[in-house]
Amino acid sequence: MCQNIHVSYKITIILMFVFSVRRRLTTTTIRITVRSHLVYLSVCPQGLCPGVPPVSPPVIFASPTKLASETGSQAEYLRANRIPDLQKLFQRADGIPVHLKGGLIDKLLYRTTMGLTVGGAFYCLVALYIAAQPGNK
Amino acid sequence: MAHQAHAYHMVDPSPWPLTGAISALLMTSGLATWFVYKTTTLLFLGTTLLLLTMFQWWRLIIRESTFQGHHTTPVQKGLRYGMVLFITSEVFFFIGFFWAFYHSSLAPAIELGGLWPPTGITPLDPFEVPLLNTAVPLASGVTVTWAHHSIMEGARKPALQSLTLTVLLGLYFTALQAMEYYEAPFTLADGVYGCTFFVATGFHGLHVIIGTTFSMVCLLPHTHYHFTSNHHFGFDAAAWYWHFVAVVWLFLYISIYWWGS
Numbered sequence: 199m200c201q202n203i204h205v206s207y208k209i210t211i212i213l214m215f216v217f218s219v220r221r222r223l224t225t226t227t228i229r230i231t232v233r234s235h236l237v238y239l240s241v242c243p244q245g246l247c248p249g250v251p252p253v254s255p256p257v258i259f260a261s262p263t264k265l266a267s268e269t270g271s272q273a274e275y276l277r278a279n280r281i282p283d284l285q286k287l288f289q290r291a292d293g294i295p296v297h298l299k300g301g302l303i304d305k306l307l308y309r310t311t312m313g314l315t316v317g318g319a320f321y322c323l324v325a326l327y328i329a330a331q332p333g334n335k
Numbered sequence: 336m337a338h339q340a341h342a343y344h345m346v347d348p349s350p351w352p353l354t355g356a357i358s359a360l361l362m363t364s365g366l367a368t369w370f371v372y373k374t375t376t377l378l379f380l381g382t383t384l385l386l387l388t389m390f391q392w393w394r395l396i397i398r399e400s401t402f403q404g405h406h407t408t409p410v411q412k413g414l415r416y417g418m419v420l421f422i423t424s425e426v427f428f429f430i431g432f433f434w435a436f437y438h439s440s441l442a443p444a445i446e447l448g449g450l451w452p453p454t455g456i457t458p459l460d461p462f463e464v465p466l467l468n469t470a471v472p473l474a475s476g477v478t479v480t481w482a483h484h485s486i487m488e489g490a491r492k493p494a495l496q497s498l499t500l501t502v503l504l505g506l507y508f509t510a511l512q513a514m515e516y517y518e519a520p521f522t523l524a525d526g527v528y529g530c531t532f533f534v535a536t537g538f539h540g541l542h543v544i545i546g547t548t549f550s551m552v553c554l555l556p557h558t559h560y561h562f563t564s565n566h567h568f569g570f571d572a573a574a575w576y577w578h579f580v581a582v583v584w585l586f587l588y589i590s591i592y593w594w595g596s
Contacts, residue, residue, distance in 0.1 A: 279560045281401065288402035296403070297349050297395050311387045312350065315357045318380045322364045325377060329368065 343413075344405040351392040358384035393552075397569075401561045411568055418572045422579050425542070429583055432535040433590060439527045440595055447526065451595065456528045457520045458596040465592045468511050472543075472581035475504035479550070479574050486557070489564045498554055501577070505547030512540050532591060539583055546580045549573040 288299055298304045339345070358381050365378030400406040406414070440451040448454030459465060478500040485494035516533075523533040553573050556562060562570055 277558065281560050284402045285404075288398050295347050295349070296398050297351070297391060299398070307387070307391060308350065311354050311384065311391065314380065314384050314387070315354045318361045318377075318384060319357050321380070322361050322377060325368055326364055329371065 342407040342409045344399070344407070344410045346399070349392075349395060351388050351395065354384060355388040355392070358382075358388055397556065397561065400568075401556075406566070406568070411566070414568055415571075418575060422575060425579065426583075429535070429538070429586075432531070432538065433586065436531040436535060436591060436595070439531060444527075447528075451528075453526055453528050456525060458528075459515065459519060459592065461588070461592040461596055464511055464515050465588060468508055468515075469584065469588050471504050471508045471511070472584050475501050475508075476578060476581050478504065479577050483570065483574055486562050486567050486570060487564050491557075494557060494562075495554070498550060498557065502547055502551050502554065505543060505550065505577075508543055509540065509547065512536070512543075532595075535587060535591060539580070539587055542580050542583070546573070546577045549576055 288296065290299075292299075298308060361377055361381030361384060363381075365375070365381045368377050369375050443449055443451045443453065452458045478497045482494050482497035482501060485491075485497055521529050521532070523529050550573050553570050556569060561567075
């Protein structure tokens, strides 16, 4: 994090120098440059600054994964977290109802269920009608 | 997303309440046609439809909550009230069967020999398998609490292990009870003793199967990162239901197995 701030600060200073030499230095440009510098400071999480190579994570987060006894078992159940992708998928503003938003499999399952519902209800009514006849026991 | 000036969840129309209602119709009519005509088509159809409805409805709830974020604090509060009220209704359901048991056993009819257990009935020894069947739900109460604390602390591996143990203990209880049912020296048809015994313990066994399934279903969302340390209502509901099932067993054991022998 400190390295990113340091590098982006250097880039900003260089840019400011370039603009001053070319006489394009205006108040607005300074503000934008300073603001973008501040933006870099405030929203530059580890390794996500554009053009800046990601730094390796701090040691404190690396140590739990390095226990030999846990390495094998961790791989089994610690599958990738797909929640952000699924959140994007189900929050797409495409007007499709939630129970069909998952794609083709949703549609197939819905149609099968509805088919069984309508068919089953009809079959049930016929069976009850037949059962209600006095001769049929 | 549409803008709304409140934190509540106005659900989109969905077909699952209709399919669930029709499945209930098919299952009940299917039972009747099975008893009278010995055909299981309707019953099988109804059960299939019920399973499809349950899968798609609860999948929909997961999509609305985990993926769309509709379960705000007031919504969660409402869900908690709902689960508590449902469990309370189940408590009253069991109170009916305990009422029937105590009505028949506190003043045994002359037809039973004026005593309880009735003449001719050999009750199960409460200190054999039924005692083991008491230790099992108590242990599973401990494991489900361990799972809850693990989830709250964000410890994924212990949460997975303890939840799996809870499910295994539930399956163990069901297996033991099934074996007891097979080996029992009396049946459902053996007068009021057999009737109260098997109906009360039978419905309890059904609730154990439901609770075990609920906990098993919680394993899947857990491995897919659905639960967070402070928002995991699906698990909370399963844990409450499981504790309720364990407490009902304790009452059953003390009343029917111990005092009733």
